[in-house]
Amino acid sequence: MNRLSFQLPDFTRIVWVSDYIKSIWLERITRICNAFSKLEVISVVEDLRRCALLLLDTKQRNTISEYGKKHGLVSLPISRVGITKQQYSVEEIPYLGYGPYRTRTVLAKKKYANDFMEAWQCNDQRIIGTLLGYPTCCTEFFINTWLDGCFKDTTWPMAIGTCSTQIEEKYSEVIGPREANILWRWTGVRAVPHLPCSFNCFKTALFGKALWNLKNTFNKEREWLHQILDLQVEWSCLHGIAIILTPILKVITRSEATPTKYTVIRHGNKCLQESWINNN
Amino acid sequence: MTVEVCPIGAQCHHVCVYCYQNRQQTTTDLVQEYDIQKIKKTIEVEGRPFTLSGCEPLLISKHDLEELWSWGFFCWGHNSLQTNGVLIDEDHIRMFQHYNVTVGISIDGPDELNNARGTGQLLTTRLSTAKTQANILRLCDENISLSLIVTLHRLNATGSRLDCLQQWLRELDEVGVKLVRLNLLEVDKEITQEDLTLSVEENVNALISLAQFEKTLSNLRFELFDDIKKQLLGRDNSRACICNACDPLTSRAVREIEDFDQHRSYMRKNKKGIEYVKAESVGFERYMSLYNTPQEYNGCSGCRFFLMCKGNCPGTAIDGDWRNRTSHCPIWLQIFKYFEEELLNAGQVPLSQQPQKRCKVESIIYEGWSRGENIYVHQVLGRTV
Numbered sequence: 176m177n178r179l180s181f182q183l184p185d186f187t188r189i190v191w192v193s194d195y196i197k198s199i200w201l202e203r204i205t206r207i208c209n210a211f212s213k214l215e216v217i218s219v220v221e222d223l224r225r226c227a228l229l230l231l232d233t234k235q236r237n238t239i240s241e242y243g244k245k246h247g248l249v250s251l252p253i254s255r256v257g258i259t260k261q262q263y264s265v266e267e268i269p270y271l272g273y274g275p276y277r278t279r280t281v282l283a284k285k286k287y288a289n290d291f292m293e294a295w296q297c298n299d300q301r302i303i304g305t306l307l308g309y310p311t312c313c314t315e316f317f318i319n320t321w322l323d324g325c326f327k328d329t330t331w332p333m334a335i336g337t338c339s340t341q342i343e344e345k346y347s348e349v350i351g352p353r354e355a356n357i358l359w360r361w362t363g364v365r366a367v368p369h370l371p372c373s374f375n376c377f378k379t380a381l382f383g384k385a386l387w388n389l390k391n392t393f394n395k396e397r398e399w400l401h402q403i404l405d406l407q408v409e410w411s412c413l414h415g416i417a418i419i420l421t422p423i424l425k426v427i428t429r430s431e432a433t434p435t436k437y438t439v440i441r442h443g444n445k446c447l448q449e450s451w452i453n454n455n
Numbered sequence: 456m457t458v459e460v461c462p463i464g465a466q467c468h469h470v471c472v473y474c475y476q477n478r479q480q481t482t483t484d485l486v487q488e489y490d491i492q493k494i495k496k497t498i499e500v501e502g503r504p505f506t507l508s509g510c511e512p513l514l515i516s517k518h519d520l521e522e523l524w525s526w527g528f529f530c531w532g533h534n535s536l537q538t539n540g541v542l543i544d545e546d547h548i549r550m551f552q553h554y555n556v557t558v559g560i561s562i563d564g565p566d567e568l569n570n571a572r573g574t575g576q577l578l579t580t581r582l583s584t585a586k587t588q589a590n591i592l593r594l595c596d597e598n599i600s601l602s603l604i605v606t607l608h609r610l611n612a613t614g615s616r617l618d619c620l621q622q623w624l625r626e627l628d629e630v631g632v633k634l635v636r637l638n639l640l641e642v643d644k645e646i647t648q649e650d651l652t653l654s655v656e657e658n659v660n661a662l663i664s665l666a667q668f669e670k671t672l673s674n675l676r677f678e679l680f681d682d683i684k685k686q687l688l689g690r691d692n693s694r695a696c697i698c699n700a701c702d703p704l705t706s707r708a709v710r711e712i713e714d715f716d717q718h719r720s721y722m723r724k725n726k727k728g729i730e731y732v733k734a735e736s737v738g739f740e741r742y743m744s745l746y747n748t749p750q751e752y753n754g755c756s757g758c759r760f761f762l763m764c765k766g767n768c769p770g771t772a773i774d775g776d777w778r779n780r781t782s783h784c785p786i787w788l789q790i791f792k793y794f795e796e797e798l799l800n801a802g803q804v805p806l807s808q809q810p811q812k813r814c815k816v817e818s819i820i821y822e823g824w825s826r827g828e829n830i831y832v833h834q835v836l837g838r839t840v
Binding site for chain 1: 779
């Protein structure tokens with residue numbers, strides 16, 4: 176991927192196809208996001224993984240701390256970060272020592288807490304990834320693209336890494352399990368906490384399925400998540416701006432500053448039941 | 456900033472060849488209902504005067520027009536309307552006078568010069584044009600505040616057609632028309648491309664010819680040229696929206712209100728025919744991106760007219776993608792140069808000819824954009840640079 180030398184400030188904006196669709200799906204998306212946050216915690220309690228990395232405000236920290244104690248977990252603060260107004264942000268806002276903040280916190284089984292803290296201090300991404308339950312292939316992908324390659328939007332490298340795609344120099348059509356569809360993350364909707372290495376990463380699919388089936392909770396949210404992740408999505412990136420088109424909304428967010436347009440289409444359903452209704 | 460009220464959305468009795476709302480017309484249900492009370496409530500929230508617009512707002516019942524305009528007059532003391540002028544009748548004229556309605560008429564010239572704006576059939580199109588022409592004269596007779604929008608294309612802006620356009624404009628000058636907005640043709644569709652598009656050279660010639668022609672008129676002014684000169688001098692507090700860093704997701708220059716509380720993003724840049732609801736926050740990523748992107752990749756980096764043009768209207772962007780600069784760039788570039796020279800000859804130094812000052816202004820404005828704030832050049836110059 177050719178990239179220009181500039182980078183835009185972090186931003187994410189969302190526009191809906193209609194007020195009607197928004198009135199239905201905004202609340203559902205909020206519920207999906209809330210469910211995902213809770214599942215991140217439950218996944219440690221239920222031994223799906225050893226640790227979870229969370230971003231919590233003070234009230235949430237107290238709640239999680241109490242909850243963790245009850246289940247033999249420890250929650251350790253790592254750092255304080257400032258609060259951004261953006262819906263989704265790639266970069267952490269540094270906490271300046273005053274005003275509201277959130278705490279990056281690791282929630283872990285007691286025996287793994289020290290391992291995590293050591294790995295965090297040494298910036299050992301492979302151990303961190305393992306403790307967080309991320310597939311090895313995705314951790315390697317993260318190291319190669321996000322850290323070494325300085326990509327802040329991994330969509331195109333993901334498409335390159337996806338098998339069975341129709342791929343041209345700057346255009347790719349992909350298919351794959353819904354859990355590996357990370358193109359909704361700017362809205363907060365995601366099946367897994369990590370950045371998958373490809374749109375058909377099998378290990379990501381297994382991890383996502385296991386996460387959303389934990390304790391058979393959040394059934395309604397899971398159903399909505401599946402509806403959303405099964406929708407057709409078109410991502411395109413040009414001059415540092417990505418536009419993600421879906422049947423219900425459009426996301427505009429910061430991406431790689433490419434001189435020409437790159438496009439990824441993830442095939443899926445082109446409408447939801449509500450889209451058929453006169454949405455005015 | 457204009458609040459455009461479009462109770463019937465993109466509905467129109469005309470099928471103008473180049474209309475950017477044709478896509479919306481084919482993708483929305485043409486039988487659209489509206490609720491005047493809800494529209495009024497939404498305008499109240501905006502808290503500013505509105506322009507009745509859409510494709511053809513005079514398709515709205517006279518009863519509803521009267522209700523909207525009487526309310527607008529009560530709230531703000533005036534109203535405005537953008538129409539093709541065909542349907543205007545005695546009742547409308549009474550309302551224009553009674554409720555202080557400023558009328559904007561879209562017409563590309565007399566007779567065959569206006570053939571691109573019509574019904575799809577030549578005979579009825581010519582009849583419609585004749586009605587509009589007659590209504591313009593009638594509005595002038597009645598001293599109703601009137602302005603025109605003229606789009607330049609192959610039917611009105613080359614050779615003898617351009618002479619004919621100028622002759623007609625001279626007549627309008629004599630009857631008292633004071634303001635004409637010139638638009639370049641937005642090329643969205645193959646049919647527009649084939650039949651109507653002017654070459655860069657033809658567009659430039661037409662604009663410069665009209666700029667010189669303007670000097671021979673008594674009353675009539677082309678708003679576009681005034682705007683360009685003001686932009687070059689850093690006086691960018693004009694009405695023009697195309698050079699003021701318009702956000703394609705919220706279109707600060709134009710807020711469109713349909714029925715209910717739905718605020719659409721400005722239709723002109725909805726190239727896929729989907730009328731998205733406006734974004735909740737304003738953003739200037741297009742302009743920061745264009746500022747940094749080299750010109751060879753459809754950006755504006757290094758252009759000395761960036762502050763005056765800002766990549767121009769997102770609705771005219773190259774490939775219909777607002778992340779690119781306008782496809783009209785080669786035209787605007789020459790027009791800016793023309794007026795830059797004219798100002799220099801008149802002893803005024805445009806900002807485009809003051810590299811150090813221009814760079815400082817650019818960096819202050821860029822900083823503002825990165826904070827989500829649009830700072831105008833005249834505001835920066837009002838401080839010290």
